[in-house]
Amino acid sequence: MxxxxxxxxxxxxxxxxxxxxxxxxxxxxxxxxxxxxxxxxxxxxxxxxxxxxxxxxxxxxxxxxxxxxxGTGDIAVPVQLGRLHHPKMPAVWHAVMDRRLTLGPSVVPVDVPGLQGRIDQTWTLWHSSATNRSEVLALLPRLILDAEQAVRGTRGAERRAARVALSDVYRLTGQATAYIAPAEMAWVVADRALAAAQDADAPAAIAAAAWNMGNILRETSYPEEALRVVTEAAELLRPHLETAPDDWRGIYGALQLHAAVTAARDGRSGEAWRFWGAGNQVAKGLPAAYVHPSTVFGRANVDFHEISVAVDLATAGRALSAADEIDPDVMPSVERRARLWVEIARGHLQRGDHTAALHVMQKAQRIGAETVAFTPAALTAVTDLWQRAPRALRGEAAQLAEKVGLREAG
Incomplete structure (x- = not known):
């Protein structure tokens, strides 16, 4: 301007x-x-x-x-673009951005299978805790350090496993720091996850890292590039699907859902529903109770994504009709359940039903406090409610705004 x-x-x-x-x-x-x-x-x-x-x-x-x-005229004042604030972010920033250069193998031995077990447990924590961001951020600096040391201190097949673990750590870092990491760190984390997976020559790890990279591209307003990355990763896995383990098919399905949301946010209805349908077909071929350990792809997540796609396409009627037919409690991820209720609230807001939206957002906050507090779409919904809720409900809307940090106490 x-x-x-x-x-x-x-x-x-x-x-x-x-x-x-x-x-x-x-x-x-x-x-x-x-x-x-x-x-x-x-x-x-x-x-x-x-x-x-x-x-x-x-x-x-x-x-x-x-x-x-x-208004300083021609004197430029460069800005480091950041996101939402979290007190545990500096330690993670230090672990990622202050990596020391070394020569030769690490002198500190790392148990690679044990490391992978710790990473898997932290993914479980991410999906099971209402304060998942704070708890996972507290663990990440040590995991990042150990994973980097594991790659330096191993050879052969063990190094390949260590690289897969390193890729998993950086994917987890990307997930836990979404919306709070400065842009440059988000890109570094996504790139390291993908590079480690490619160095390991592990197709499923490459596809999972591409899913993570797609998140960064989409959230930084590069929808075309996000679609390209996830569809290329899906094509990498496609020839192996008939004989692949369930988790390979799970990440393939997750890539389809990712593409569906990306297309929907770009207003491309036909593409969005085509990708969602492809993910739906993958879920039909997996065991009914299957859930991918990090992306939580499975039957429930496909159903949840139908609501997300419909809301992003501003078709609130379809979103809310779909919401009436699902049981949120079948989803084992607390984080994903909270996000579901945020999407349903957005659907109610699109229809101008602030009373229903407030009820649903209160439920989302009770289920996943940090998911609501650190997701821009959720904060936008709470702000809308705070400003426009019916007079009789403005006190409740103000209390919700206070709980998520939009309003100062008192």
């Missing part, structure tokens, strides 16, 4: 926020502040002199140059 040189900082922030369709509550939350603080900034009642806060606002507004806010 082009602003007059003498336009105050507060008015610049307000115009930028409104041009992006952001509420004051959402922008303030992304900066770790309350809406009253931002209101005073925008009105000019409070001066904005803190350079870190200026950069935080610029990042939240997706600006690459903070001088758009400060």
């Amino acid at each position: 082009d602003f007059p040189d003498d336009l105050p900082i507060g008015q610049r922030i307000r115009l930028l926020r409104e041009s992006r369709g952001m509420t004051r509550e959402t922008l303030a939350h992304l900066c770790g502040r309350g809406p009253d603080w931002l209101k005073k900034i925008e009105s000019g009642e409070r001066p904005l002199r803190s350079h870190p806060l200026i950069l935080a606002l610029a990042a939240a507004l997706q600006l690459r140059d903070a001088s758009v806010i400060t």
Whole structure:
């Protein structure tokens, strides 16, 4: 946007926020502040002199140059784009970004099967805990270090297994740091997961890492590239499906569902339902109780994705009809169940039913507190409810906003 040189900082922030369709509550939350603080900034009642806060606002507004806010003319102020704040993120950042260069094998022996067991247990934790992000983030720095050492300290078949484990660790890191990792770290993690899997020459690991890379591409507004990555990975697995283990078919199905959501968010209805149908066919060929250990692909997740695709295509009627036919409790992943209720709430909001949406979002928050607190779609839904819920329910909506960190206590 082009602003007059003498336009105050507060008015610049307000115009930028409104041009992006952001509420004051959402922008303030992304900066770790309350809406009253931002209101005073925008009105000019409070001066904005803190350079870190200026950069935080610029990042939240997706600006690459903070001088758009400060009005410093031709003097560029580069912005490191980050996401939502989590107190355990710095330790994970250090483990990923401060990797030391070494020569020769690691001097610290690592039990590779034991390491893989720990990684598998952490994936289980991710899917089973209501505070999954905090618990998994606490474990990741040690897992990353041990996995890197395992690759350096092994040879032959054992090194191949260590590389698969390393890929799994970085996939888990990508999942646990979604929406909170700065963009550069998200890309590093996704690339390392894919590179380790390719070095191991392990097709299922490559496909799983591609699924993770697709997440990063989609969330950073590269839908075409996301579709290309996941469809190429699916083609890599396709020749092996008839004789492949269930988990190979599980990741193949997960790639189809990923493509379905990516196409739906890009408004491509025909492609979205074609990909979803392909995933549905995969689920039909797997045991009824099958669940992929990291992507949780299976019968329940296919049914959940029908709702997600329908909501992303703004066909709330189909989404809510599908929701009426499923039993959420058959899904073993707490994280995925919470996300399901968020999708159902979005469907109710599309139809203007704020009462139903509030009830459903409260349920999502009870099931997966951190899933709601660290998922932008969920925060947007809570903000919408806080602003537009019926008068009789505004107190409950405000309480929900407080629980997820959008509103300051009291």
